[in-house]
Amino acid sequence: MTEPDETSMDLEITTHARSKPETRLWLRMLSTTKLISTEIRKRLRAEFGATLPQFDLMAQLYREQEGLRLGELSRRTMVTNGNITGLVERLEADGLVIRETPTDDRRVTVAKLTEAGMTTFSAMAEAHEGWLRDLMGDVSEDMIAALWRDIGRVKTSAASHLSGPAEE
Amino acid sequence: MTEPDETSMDLEITTHARSKPETRLWLRMLSTTKLISTEIRKRLRAEFGATLPQFDLMAQLYREQEGLRLGELSRRTMVTNGNITGLVERLEADGLVIRETPTDDRRVTVAKLTEAGMTTFSAMAEAHEGWLRDLMGDVSEDMIAALWRDIGRVKTSAASHLSGPAEE
DNA sequence: CCCAATCCTTTGACAATTCAAATAACGGTT
């Protein structure tokens, strides 16, 4: 066997319901996002030969066609700095991204999509959108809207209770 | 800087609202779970020197004190087979888990928690539950229950639209 | 003008991840 059997995974405590509601919700969020991202990763790979982090990174660059500094990319993708370096290197090797250093601040590296990168990304983005509609096909529009709203609350709550610094 | 700035990440398309509702929801789910799991990983590391996958794996073993076969662990944790091997190896090196091969089927490896593993895990689990209550502190109980229910719908929908085999 | 903070990126060590291919053991059929 080459991968976990998605239908019977049990991150969630199905047999014992003894966890607290927050924990129960968390386990369900985790298993759901894992399920969906595994599927999307699989399709991205099969149809475009791309990885999910590459797709995420390109999505950010597509929205800022003049390019982004690597640190900015790191922030937006929630990927650590060190990781961005290699990610961009590989995309550059594939001809989808170029790196350049502006003359006025030579500490900086700006990454931007090439023409090929833009073309490739827009095809991927369209497919991606369709996959999600497919995967969420049995969920009503109302429920999707409600989830979007309520998950926003969770995110806000979590963001304001982080241990690290970075709040003001 | 050593990590992304959690408060200003932008996996979500905050500026353009042009994405379809399913995509919008997906991006929000992703950024929220990433935000929370980064925080939990950080705390696990700081307070227990453990990683998140290790915690997940131990959680499964804690629920089945007689131990689990590696393939079963793979299914439950949604971690690929190849990955389980190394994960268990490292936990065994730390004395938290032992591996044994039953005599009646020597293809099989069963992993189970050691005494130390059980003690360690229960401390981690308790802390983990508290962290989640903390992080979700601003979300009402009703909303948590509703989210749990509705995310269940999303999960069921996604599970029944997977491309791979594994359905019947 | 220089020195010391500060900012941005890269590097290095290691863990987690996937996938595919290899290895090993079982089980039934002949």
Add this chain to the structure above:
DNA sequence: AACCGTTATTTGAATTGTCAAAGGATTGGG
């Protein structure tokens, strides 16, 4: 008992991930 298909785990190559430390470049204060 030798073979075959199946099942269980490991291995190997490549990517992604974190973290900490190091590197280079800029800026501001003395």
